[in-house]
Amino acid sequence: MAPVPTSNSKLPAEVQAIEKFFYLTPERLNEIVKGFRTEFEDGLQNFGRDTAMIPSYCLNVPNGSEVGTFLALDLGGTNLRVCEVTLEGKNNFNVQQRKYKITDELKQGEARALFDYIADSVDSFLTDIGTEMDENEKIHLGFTFSFPVEQTALNKGKLLTWTKGFACKNAIGHDVVKLLQDALDRKHVHVRCSALVNDTVGTLLSRSYQSGPALIGAIFGTGTNGAYIDRVETITKLGETAITESKKGGKDAGEYMVVNTEWGAIDNQRKVLPVSMFDNKLDRESINPRKQAFEKMVSGMYLGEIVRNILLYLVDNLLLFSGYSSPILNTHYGFDTAFVSAIEAAKSAQEVKSAIFRELNIPENNISEQDVELVQWACQAVSTRAAALSACAVAAVVLHTKALDRSDPIDVGMDGSVAEFLPFFEERVRAALRDTIGQDAEQRVTFGLAKDGSGVGAALCALQAYKAEKQGLHPEVKKMDATVPGLADL
Ligand code: BGC
Numbered sequence: 001m002a003p004v005p006t007s008n009s010k011l012p013a014e015v016q017a018i019e020k021f022f023y024l025t026p027e028r029l030n031e032i033v034k035g036f037r038t039e040f041e042d043g044l045q046n047f048g049r050d051t052a053m054i055p056s057y058c059l060n061v062p063n064g065s066e067v068g069t070f071l072a073l074d075l076g077g078t079n080l081r082v083c084e085v086t087l088e089g090k091n092n093f094n095v096q097q098r099k100y101k102i103t104d105e106l107k108q109g110e111a112r113a114l115f116d117y118i119a120d121s122v123d124s125f126l127t128d129i130g131t132e133m134d135e136n137e138k139i140h141l142g143f144t145f146s147f148p149v150e151q152t153a154l155n156k157g158k159l160l161t162w163t164k165g166f167a168c169k170n171a172i173g174h175d176v177v178k179l180l181q182d183a184l185d186r187k188h189v190h191v192r193c194s195a196l197v198n199d200t201v202g203t204l205l206s207r208s209y210q211s212g213p214a215l216i217g218a219i220f221g222t223g224t225n226g227a228y229i230d231r232v233e234t235i236t237k238l239g240e241t242a243i244t245e246s247k248k249g250g251k252d253a254g255e256y257m258v259v260n261t262e263w264g265a266i267d268n269q270r271k272v273l274p275v276s277m278f279d280n281k282l283d284r285e286s287i288n289p290r291k292q293a294f295e296k297m298v299s300g301m302y303l304g305e306i307v308r309n310i311l312l313y314l315v316d317n318l319l320l321f322s323g324y325s326s327p328i329l330n331t332h333y334g335f336d337t338a339f340v341s342a343i344e345a346a347k348s349a350q351e352v353k354s355a356i357f358r359e360l361n362i363p364e365n366n367i368s369e370q371d372v373e374l375v376q377w378a379c380q381a382v383s384t385r386a387a388a389l390s391a392c393a394v395a396a397v398v399l400h401t402k403a404l405d406r407s408d409p410i411d412v413g414m415d416g417s418v419a420e421f422l423p424f425f426e427e428r429v430r431a432a433l434r435d436t437i438g439q440d441a442e443q444r445v446t447f448g449l450a451k452d453g454s455g456v457g458a459a460l461c462a463l464q465a466y467k468a469e470k471q472g473l474h475p476e477v478k479k480m481d482a483t484v485p486g487l488a489d490l
Pocket of ligand 1: 124219222223
């Protein structure tokens with residue numbers, strides 16, 4: 001497949017009519033970036049917006065010299081990961097980890113059951129690895145919780161909403177650190193949750209730890225989101241006092257804060273996003289209709305499902321597989337983004353046919369040359385749009401932070417299955433960046449996978465909280481117009 005395809009005029013008229021939703025012109029992309037910037041600014045000025053622009057209370061990015069051993073928990077995708085992270089300094093770290101499956105029952109049952117399961121997993125992890133930590137001191141844990149949480153401190157924050165197929169009862173509006181700590185205490189697990197961190201914030205910290213200062217940490221995986229570094233004075237919803245305090249801190253302590261944008265919820269009002277009938281169907285059949293509009297066009301949880309909706313439309317218009325479907329193709333979320341990746345990576349028509357047979361169970365002798373082309377077209381259209389929209393989010397942050405007016409590097413640390421496994425993702429992101437911020441600017445942007453961002457980032461935040469505590473500083477920072485003692489000191 002071509003890394004950066006354009007529309008194909010040999011395709012049937014019905015297909016060409018759909019293309020405008022997927023191949024976005026430079027004008028369209030720039031309009032989207034403009035809309036995104038408006039939402040970013042609105043979220044920085046006001047609490048309660050969908051694009052929540054959450055202050056993380058993480059004020060320092062690491063320089064790679066940090067050392068210490070911490071536990072890290074990572075909840076937010078398909079699995080729960082429990083890790084022991086040893087920060088070794090010199091930009092190095094070491095991770096021991098185990099994964100625990102989160103079933104659909106846990107994702108949609110009572111929050112208490114989910115947190116009990118997490119506490120049990122931590123317990124069995126500690127037994128498994130035979131931790132050597134000090135018996136008399138509780139083990140510090142950083143909790144990467146990859147959902148929108150309105151944080152009021154490094155170790156405190158209320159869940160705003162669930163995303164990515166989670167819908168546990170009695171969690172929204174609750175402090176997730178407390179939910180976890182209560183479960184650990186109920187189970188007598190000798191662990192103290194000292195920091196709460198979004199995976200994007202973790203990715204930004206981990207990338208900075210490993211490769212020098214990054215501007216953005218982005219996840220393109222089951223869900224999508226980005227965090228970036230902003231001046232506290234730009235986060236005007238924090239109020240006058242916070243801003244004045246932040247200035248006292250100076251460049252290295254307090255003037256800047258990592259902001260978790262929650263860009264997955266950008267344009268829930270659908271003012272600028274290219275919403276097609278396939279996106280609309282996906283949204284209305286989802287467990288969170290009218291939420292996470294951007295995420296539903298970009299992230300791994302949904303790309304397979306958009307392709308499925310397109311393929312079914314083509315089947316029903318008798319353009320594909322002679323009008324025949326298969327039980328998998330008929331099943332809601334019947335296949336995932338791995339199918340899209342396999343089709344995009346295929347090097348011959350035969351490889352495409354084999355993937356269609358393997359993943360959709362359509363017999364190979366029922367797959368015509370036109371079927372091969374149409375399936376490739378659908379996968380390419382959906383993943384090209386996902387990359388172009390991802391670029392719009394990155395461009396909006398770059399422009400918002402005025403990074404182009406400075407000479408420092410513009411580095412984006414990324415993690416997630418889409419960034420890692422979807423063929424041509426970075427090339428396509430770059431093509432759309434050229435259309436939005438221009439060629440010279442695009443060349444200044446560097447991308448790099450920040451593997452293990454969630455684990456290492458959580459450990460780095462736990463270290464920050466630990467240091468603050470040892471120095472007798474209380475890690476809590478009140479939001480809004482309250483006085484903000486310690487904001488500059490953390
Ligand atoms: C969540 C974010 C998270 C992202 C990537 C989204 O659904 O709202 O908090 O960072 O997924 O995991």
